[in-house]
Amino acid sequence: MQITLETAKAIYRQAIDPRASETEGSAWWDEVADEVRDVVAARTMSEAAAVIDWWHRDWAVVSDTPRDAAKRIRDAARVLRIDA
Numbered sequence: 125m126q127i128t129l130e131t132a133k134a135i136y137r138q139a140i141d142p143r144a145s146e147t148e149g150s151a152w153w154d155e156v157a158d159e160v161r162d163v164v165a166a167r168t169m170s171e172a173a174a175v176i177d178w179w180h181r182d183w184a185v186v187s188d189t190p191r192d193a194a195k196r197i198r199d200a201a202r203v204l205r206i207d208a
Contacts (some may be wrong), residue, residue, distance in 0.1 A: 127164060127201070132157035135164075137186050140141060141198035164201045171199060 127135070136156055137144055146153075159175055166172035172194035179190065 127157070127161045129153065129157050129205060132160040135200040137162050138200040138203070140193060160197055160201075163197045163208055166194070169194060173187075 133144070133153060133156075144156075148156075162175045163172045166175060169191060173190040176197075177190045179193070183184055
């Protein structure tokens, strides 16, 4: 699976936060990209959700769940034609 950093950014912005910008910093984006790749590559939705479950505080603030976010990430990857 080849998901470039730029593609991971596009997936994240489409699925999670369209306001995420380059000002987040390269280290932050590298970590996000790794997690996006892991979510896309996960064998099941439950495994995908587990990858990003640690964001739970953020989910509660916006009434979201890791599973819903994982689904959006995987859907965005499909739209961008990324195969796991």
